Amino acid sequence: MSPHVLRRPSAPRAIGALLAAGALTLTACGGSSFDDSGSEEAGGDLSVLIGSSGEAETKAVEGAVAAWAKESGTGAKVTTASDLPQQLSQGFASGDPADVFYIAADTFAGYADNGSLEPYAQDLSNLDDFYPTLTQAFTYDDQVYCAPKDFSTLGLVINSQKWSEAGLTDADVPTTWDELADVAQTLTQGDTVGLAISPEYARVGAFMAQAGGGLLNDEQTEATADSDANVAGLNYVKGLLADGSMAFTTDIGAGWGGEAFGKGQAAMTIEGNWISGAMQADFPDVDYQVAELPAGPAGQATLQFTNCWGIAADSDNKPAARELVEKLTSQDDQLGFAKAFGVMPSIESAADPFKTEYPQDAAFVDSAAFAKNVPTLLGSKDVIDDLNSKLPTLADTDPATILETTQKDLEAVVADSQ
Template sequence: MIGSSGDAEATAVKKAVSDWSASSGTKASVVAATDLNQQLAQGFAAKKPADVFYLSTDALAGYASNGSLLPYGDLLQNKADFYPSLVSSFTYQGQLYCAPKDFSTLQLVIRDDDWKAAGLTDKDYPKSWDDLEALAKKLTTGKTVGLSTNGEYARIGAFMVQAGGNLMNDDSTQATANSDANVQALTFVKKLLDEGVYKYAKEGLGEGDGGQALGSGKAAMTIEGNWVTGELKNDFPDVKYTVVPLPSGPAGQGTLQFSNCWGIAKDSPNQAAALKLVEQLTSTDDQLAFSKAFGVLPSIQSAADAWKTDNPTLVPFLDGANYAKGVPTAKGASDVVADFNSQLTNLAKSGPKTILDTVQKNLEALGP
């Protein structure tokens, strides 16, 4: 069972599973869920779950803690090939529960026409927060703002990582939301908002996200994941853009990563075959095929060179794996993040420390 981003993804996964089925002699079919979380929950409740399924980071702890998942990570022949940061995202109470399927990172995306119109060259790409602020000011002209993203942790959190923070520690066992690093990060974001050189895409520009703001010409720069390439190709095919690494913060380079894994049901009567299927779906050949079909990054390090050769203009996204941090995976953390997002909407009028203290309290209330 998969949660598909569209026809391209569903078609690619169905072909990969069909090919494995033909070569292994094991019958297998793919269900593209209309509501993955609901259909997964229904399957577990009925004790008839899919053998293999997409599993998000925020769903892992819930299903792992109630015994729904087979913790098969240590059985994977390619376990050592996965990026360590991805392994951390799918580790619960010291066990790797599932193989990272693929991933995305955030980087800086620049609208080439605005960059050139401002007299800037590739020597001017920002290396620091000060650089980013100066460029955002320079690129803010008329109806165009220098920088735009959605006002949410899944974008602004990159600044937190660059300052040396994040909402929780790497294994999501301790809340770190109101750390000095995170306060510093939100204070910087608030400064840009106050200066009018950074606006939220939805609230400030009336656009769906940073990619839309960039494509429409309302923003010169955005912070987005590699999925933005498909968005710009489909909606703004004439817009030229460049992807560069996010500038370093006080603690160095930092970004957020997003991933799903291939879960295997503990009640599956086909665990051995399921494991072999997952190993095939996370192989170099299959992951590169998925990347070509629907734009994801391969979760195994051995596929990196081939992917970079095929996607030379997008290399910063994959390089981000070396310094990315995952989003919180603690049970209930997604609800806390949703509340944090609502507070970030009012960051320009609020105190960063006040907001983060609330998030800290909410995360601590989740318990172990």
């Protein structure tokens, strides 16, 4: 650096000039955001930002949005995000976000908390048709913020060929923990392990739920991570790992359960309905069936995951955005999305048509009856990430030790949210 080029006395003035320029820019910023909020009734075209799983999803959403635009006379454009949370955050900070967008349940609270989201869902005509547990996932401060877009539950995915080769029949599909342990043992042969799952809360948590546990209570007002039920759930998993009838995908070199399952490294896995797309694309020859997860000491339970259609509080045309979401969550559109890229409709009235159309996925839909949400409090995602970083070593760790830290972190999260 060579400061000699500039005359000494000029330096403070340079800073003065910079500050002046800065102040100008800031005034400009303030002015524009003021205009935005004033022009709500002006209407305007909608921008829709989605995080797409692929071309099929992009095409389907584009088609549905275009159909609405034509019908309503309001223009609408779909953009796919390469990194949805990042692009959303950027939009909210700039004061000019997309009008309608996908929001994942685990990042929802952050956006609701900083006021970026419009709590429009109260006024939806089809609000009562959504599964109550799904709208609960998008409730913040007693307000339903956004309409669930679709959802997924975890099911037990079984390789039909390995199943029958091991001498098992339909009657053997496990309905209890003991039966699951038995069939996993039977299916463990040679290089194939009976059951393989990813070592993360989004899979292992199902066993905690079956034992009657959960990271938070249903109202999300209390941290319950170190409950005996959770310890029991983890101990069951630990037992299967010790038996060798179950393995974590990380230990057998697979990226996720579907990969281990498709490659034949595992005879069973626990995944959601997204697995059908992956199996079709990567392992079309593997024949499989899906069963509901077995019941633990506290009965049947599974985890569910969902996304919603968010509307920005800073949107210029909220009434139109709400109409668009109403259409996108209608039975017709949701069944169309199901056909195009295999998601499950978030409304109860579409369950039966869906099951008729896709009988092989019936178990996933039926699991909605006993599905639990993953925690959605602000900051709980970080805690779950932290828990996920410890689960891979579950085989050699005391579950209570793992849960102890999680409990402490969640208590802080709950305290912050109240």
